[in-house]
Amino acid sequence: MRCLGELEAAVMQVLWEEPEPVKVRDVLERLDTGRSLAYTTVLTVLDNLHRKGWVQREMESRAYRYRPTRSREEAAARMLGQVLDASGAPEVVLGHFAASLSAEHARILRTALRERDG
Template sequence: MLGLGELELKVMDVLWAAREPLRVRDVLEHLSDERKLAYTTVMTVLDHLHTKGWVRRTMSGRAYHYTPARSREEAGAGLLREVLDSSGDAESVLLHFARSVSERESELLRRALNQSPEQPDGGPS
């Protein structure tokens, strides 16, 4: 994702998959399967993610507990919004994107565009 380094994205993946807030040590345990990382490295990454607004943290006892500031889907949509806003030619970007989507994705877009603002879930109003 734009604005995230490789390790930051891996940490976000751990947080998005979690069902509850995680401590640095919890995140480290989930990441240790892939490669050996120092506790302080993960702590620094989480601190940077907090500064960037990607995670929220609350103090519990002597340790911070981290949660994503937004869902993976919200983050993806926000990044797409940034690309469109900064492209200088949103129409061209959208047309290139539309040509790259699968049939299923195309159908999802059609349904979303056909929904009225009062029906965000697609159900009857």
């Protein structure tokens, strides 16, 4: 799973906010990018997201309905993992990350690590 471009991220935000799969037209109507977009532009973005594994699609009549393959939180966790993998020095990155955490976020991280370790 690769990181998202600006428009891809905006499309994913729309999909994560919708409880049911949506058509291209629905995504286009809900997008708030500050610029006018063509239907075909949103269709292309959704096709790219499908190819990258970010969304699933199902045919309904003659149009696809799209939905995310993972939650916003799962996607964020995977992207963090990719950043660590790409850094070449995950221990350094994690050290900087840990130092930057608020007390509350550090508590949440400690709890998650304890739960993981059983």
